[in-house]
Amino acid sequence: MLSLKNVVGGYSNTPIIKGIDLAIEKGEFFALLGPNGSGKTTLFKLITGQLPLQKGEVSLSGQSLPSFTKLEKAKKIAVLSQEAHVSFDYTVEEIISLGRYPHQKGFLKKLSKEDWNVIENVMEITKTKQFQKTQFRMISGGEKQRVLLAKALAQEPEMLLLDEPTNHLDIKHTFQMIDLLKKWQQTKGLTIFAILHDLNVASLYADRVGLLHHGKFLEVGDINTLRKEDQLEKVYEVQVKTQSHPTIPKPQLLMTPNYVQTNEWRNFSESFSIEQNEKYIHLQFNQPLRTISNGVIGEGIQWIQHFCNFHVEKHYHCSEPDKDIRNWMEEYNIPHHQAVGMMTAVKLEDMVVCTKRMEDISIMAVVTAGIGNAVDISSKEEARQDVKIGTINTMVFIDAHFSDGALVNGIMSATEGKVKALQDLQIKDPLSNTLASGTSTDSLLLAVTQQGESTPYAGSGTLVGKGIGEVVYEATAKAVKKYWKRVKVNDIS
Incomplete structure (x- = not known):
C-alpha cells in the first residue's frame, strides 16, 4: 500500500x-x-x-x-x-x-x-x-x-x-x-x-x-x-x-545497566540461615539466587531469596495449593513473591542436609523424602489415583555462575543422582513391582549464587554436574533411610 x-x-x-x-x-x-x-x-x-x-x-x-x-x-x-x-x-x-x-x-x-x-x-x-x-x-x-x-x-x-x-x-x-x-x-x-x-x-x-x-x-x-x-x-x-x-x-x-553490582557475597556457608520446625523448613539467603524449579510457587527460572518446604497432613487435598502456600508464608512473614514453596507429608525433622566442595565450588542439598508414591515412569501401569505419603523434595544450592542452559543441565544431574539412589536402595513401584524412578509428586529446585566465571554446562560429564549428582545421591539415600526407620517404628506401634 x-x-x-x-x-x-x-x-x-x-x-x-x-x-x-x-x-x-x-x-x-x-x-x-x-x-x-x-x-x-x-x-x-x-x-x-x-x-x-x-x-x-x-x-x-x-x-x-x-x-x-x-x-x-x-x-x-x-x-x-x-x-x-x-x-x-x-x-x-x-x-x-x-x-x-x-x-x-x-x-x-x-x-x-x-x-x-x-x-x-x-x-x-x-x-x-x-x-x-x-x-x-x-x-x-x-x-x-x-x-x-x-x-x-x-x-x-x-x-x-x-x-x-x-x-x-x-x-x-x-x-x-x-x-x-x-x-x-x-x-x-x-x-x-x-x-x-x-x-x-x-x-x-x-x-x-x-x-x-x-x-x-x-x-x-x-x-x-x-x-x-x-x-x-x-x-x-x-x-x-x-x-x-x-x-x-x-x-x-x-x-x-552498566553499573557494577557492589554487593559482595560472604562465604557461602555464612550466606544463609535455616529455620526448621514441625510446620516448615525455611532457608533464607542474604541475596537472591538464580533458580530453576517446579515448586508449587516460584516455578520456572527466577531470582529467589526464600526457599520453603511446608508440612501437610497425609490426607491433604486442595484445588489451590499455591494459594495455601502464599497464605502460610504471609502468616510466617515470608515474602511469597521472592520465594519457592514446596509441600510434603513427611516429618520435617527427617530433613537431610549434605554438602560437598568440588575445587572452589560449594554444593549443598536439602532433601525430605517419602516413597509411598514411588513410581516407575517407564511402567505401563496407569497413574494411581490414591495418593499416599511419599514425596521427594530436593533443594540444591550451588556457589557458582550458571547459564540458563547450565541450570537445565544441573536439574538433569540432580535427577540422575536421585534416581540412582532409589535404584541402589531397590525402591520399587508397588503397582508394577519394578524399580522406581521417583515419586509421583516430586519437587526439585536448583539455585546458584551467580558468582564467579559463567559456565554453560553442568551435566554429568562436568565436575560441577558430578558434584550435584553425588550430593543429591547422598542426601536422597539418607532421607529415604530415615523414612524407612520412621515407617517401621509406626508399624510396630
Whole structure:
C-alpha cells in the first residue's frame, strides 16, 4: 500500500535519511524502531510531506503521494504525532469532529447523522466521551493523546501514521490504545505505520519491524528480528538480553545497566540461615539466587531469596495449593513473591542436609523424602489415583555462575543422582513391582549464587554436574533411610 523508493531527505543539504526502500502492505502493522537521532521522526515527516524529499519517491497504492490533493490524502491517511498542541480553545468533541471534515459534503460542510454516529463511536471506544464537552486545554497529556487518536480514527482512514502514540500514556492506557489499534487493523483492514520507543510493545503488536541506524535500515523483518542481541546492542548501545514471552511466542527484551553490582557475597556457608520446625523448613539467603524449579510457587527460572518446604497432613487435598502456600508464608512473614514453596507429608525433622566442595565450588542439598508414591515412569501401569505419603523434595544450592542452559543441565544431574539412589536402595513401584524412578509428586529446585566465571554446562560429564549428582545421591539415600526407620517404628506401634 505504502511504498518508499530510495528516499533521501532531512533538514539541510546533508541528508539524515540516506536511501530508504520500504513496502508496507495493506492491513499490516509496521513498527519503525531506533534510538533518538537515528532518523525516525525525519522519515515520518518525509512520508507525511512535512519535509520535502531530496531524492526518491513515496507512493500510496501505486500513486505518488504528493500528487494527492489534501482532501484526497486526508481520506486515505490519518496522522497522529507526538505533539498534543491545538491552537484554538476547542472542546474535546469539537476536535474529534474535525476528523470528519474530509467526508463532509456541500459548501457549508455540516456534520451529518452518519458523521455524528462515527464521532460517538470513536469517543466510546477511545474512552473520551466522559469529557467530550471539556475544553481540550483542561485535560491531561494522556487524555489529549486519546482525543487526537479519536480524531484520527474519525477520519476512517485506510492508513494510520503514528509518531510515538503512547508517549504520554501510562501502562494501562498504552495497552488499551494499542489493543484498540490492533483490533481496527484486524477487523477493518487498517494499515498502521508507527514509530515506537518500547521494543517490547513493538514485539507484542507489530507484524514487522524496521531497525533504523544512522538514517538507514539495518534490517527490516518480522518480530524475530528483535531476538538478535548483537544487532540491537549495536543500534542502542546498551547490553540487551532477549527471552521469550511466557504466554505468547514473541520475544521480550531486557536491558542490562552498566553499573557494577557492589554487593559482595560472604562465604557461602555464612550466606544463609535455616529455620526448621514441625510446620516448615525455611532457608533464607542474604541475596537472591538464580533458580530453576517446579515448586508449587516460584516455578520456572527466577531470582529467589526464600526457599520453603511446608508440612501437610497425609490426607491433604486442595484445588489451590499455591494459594495455601502464599497464605502460610504471609502468616510466617515470608515474602511469597521472592520465594519457592514446596509441600510434603513427611516429618520435617527427617530433613537431610549434605554438602560437598568440588575445587572452589560449594554444593549443598536439602532433601525430605517419602516413597509411598514411588513410581516407575517407564511402567505401563496407569497413574494411581490414591495418593499416599511419599514425596521427594530436593533443594540444591550451588556457589557458582550458571547459564540458563547450565541450570537445565544441573536439574538433569540432580535427577540422575536421585534416581540412582532409589535404584541402589531397590525402591520399587508397588503397582508394577519394578524399580522406581521417583515419586509421583516430586519437587526439585536448583539455585546458584551467580558468582564467579559463567559456565554453560553442568551435566554429568562436568565436575560441577558430578558434584550435584553425588550430593543429591547422598542426601536422597539418607532421607529415604530415615523414612524407612520412621515407617517401621509406626508399624510396630
